[in-house]
Amino acid sequence: MTSFLHSADVIAFDEIYHQYHHAVFKNIRRLIDQHDIAEDILQEVFLAFWNSRHQLDLSQGPGNWLFVVSYNKSLQYLKKAATEQSKLAVYPAIRDAVEDDHASLRESRLALLNEAIDQLSPRKKEVFQLCRLEGKSAVEAARILGISHHTVKEYLQSSSEAIRSYIASSQAALPVLGAVFLSSYL
Numbered sequence: 001m002t003s004f005l006h007s008a009d010v011i012a013f014d015e016i017y018h019q020y021h022h023a024v025f026k027n028i029r030r031l032i033d034q035h036d037i038a039e040d041i042l043q044e045v046f047l048a049f050w051n052s053r054h055q056l057d058l059s060q061g062p063g064n065w066l067f068v069v070s071y072n073k074s075l076q077y078l079k080k081a082a083t084e085q086s087k088l089a090v091y092p093a094i095r096d097a098v099e100d101d102h103a104s105l106r107e108s109r110l111a112l113l114n115e116a117i118d119q120l121s122p123r124k125k126e127v128f129q130l131c132r133l134e135g136k137s138a139v140e141a142a143r144i145l146g147i148s149h150h151t152v153k154e155y156l157q158s159s160s161e162a163i164r165s166y167i168a169s170s171q172a173a174l175p176v177l178g179a180v181f182l183s184s185y186l
Helices: 002-006 010-029 035-052 063-084 092-100 103-118 122-133 138-145 149-169 175-185
Strands: none
Touching: 010 035, 010 063, 035 063, 063 103, 063 122, 103 122, 103 149, 122 138, 122 149, 138 149
């Protein structure tokens, strides 16, 4: 599917949009309370995805890229809102994250997150991708994988701890994502 994106195939883009838009929207809503603003950010994320499709390395699938970009765009909105209200001092983590946010740092965050996910066992990786990257509930993931939802919850907890640990060991390469994004995301 990702090879179609490189040839500007609108059908492939539609498939990716339909597969990921609910989960990406949930990710945005974790930071943005207003529904309308979250929808605007969702549109910006998928527009950026379309505009960047020729430069993207989607060998790991588009989910990770979409989640990192949605997180960054949400932070950018929060920074702008905080600046307009002269309350930037209330949001030090947001200010620091946005100031450090540039393309190479984003790529290194994404690469480190992919490395951490790759360290998981195949089954835990499946559970993590279904629940965290695709936005499925534990019950939905359990039904898809044919395991109990309690097992899914245990795998999620174990996977989250493993990813946090992996990122903590590489903290110098990922100061913002490890401290801010993953603490709320995992």
